[in-house]
Amino acid sequence: MYPTDVARVVEVMGGQQLMHLGTNALTDLQTAIAHGLPIAVARNVARSVAPEDASIRKRVMGLVASPATMKRRVTLSPEAGERAERLARVTAMTIGALGSPAEAQRWLTQPHMLFGHRPPIDVASTDLGAREVEQMLNDIEYSLPV
Numbered sequence: 634m635y636p637t638d639v640a641r642v643v644e645v646m647g648g649q650q651l652m653h654l655g656t657n658a659l660t661d662l663q664t665a666i667a668h669g670l671p672i673a674v675a676r677n678v679a680r681s682v683a684p685e686d687a688s689i690r691k692r693v694m695g696l697v698a699s700p701a702t703m704k705r706r707v708t709l710s711p712e713a714g715e716r717a718e719r720l721a722r723v724t725a726m727t728i729g730a731l732g733s734p735a736e737a738q739r740w741l742t743q744p745h746m747l748f749g750h751r752p753p754i755d756v757a758s759t760d761l762g763a764r765e766v767e768q769m770l771n772d773i774e775y776s777l778p779v
Contacts, residue, residue, distance in 0.1 A: 635659055636767050641725035646670070646717065647677035666715055669708030672698075678721045681734070682741050682754055689742050696720060696758040716758065723757040723766050730774040747779065 640657040643649055652670060654661045675697040676690075683689035694703060697720065698713040709717060727737035741754040747769065748756045756762040772779045 636771075637722060637726045637729060641729065642718065642721045645678060645681045645721040645724045645728075646674045651677070662718065666718060667711050669710065670714040670717060671708060672703055672706060674709065674714070674717050674721075675703065678717050678724065681724050681738075682720070683738060686742070693720065693754060696755070719760070719763050720754065720757060723754070723763055723770075726767060726770045727753070730770040 639659050639662060643652065643654065643657050643662065646652060649655075649657065651673060652662075652665050654665055675694045678697065679690040679693035682693045694700075697717045698706075698709060702710075702713070724737065724741065727741055728734055731737050731740055742752050744750040744752055745756075748765070753766045753769075757766045769779055771777075
């Protein structure tokens with residue numbers, strides 16, 4: 634089961650048109666990732682995480698693909714596309730749980746005690762880390778103890 638609304642994730646990634654999706658269906662997103670998402674997706678995810686801070690945007694883009702890869706390719710590899718989707722999913726879930734993009738951006742980029750004083754966006758760069766962040770977001774959204 635996908636943990637959030639696919640349309641929100643697609644929006645964080647840049648929207649249906651950029652990603653050449655016919656619908657916001659999960660299968661369409663999976664197909665687009667397998668065929669290679671545009672590099673602009675990484676920039677859009679980074680912009681959603683930190684619209685005002687270029688250094689954080691650069692770091693988030695580096696979580697998706699190396700700067701050298703970003704310069705020489707026009708599409709993301711399937712692996713980089715999965716990393717972009719994971720960060721977009723966590724970003725969309727954070728906006729939903731906290732209620733506003735500004736609160737989500739602050740929460741994602743500030744070190745958090747329960748993540749070993751690492752920012753949640755950095756923790757979410759791995760599959761296991763993303764699961765940990767998603768669990769905390771579910772707890773926050775449903776007012777459960779964190």
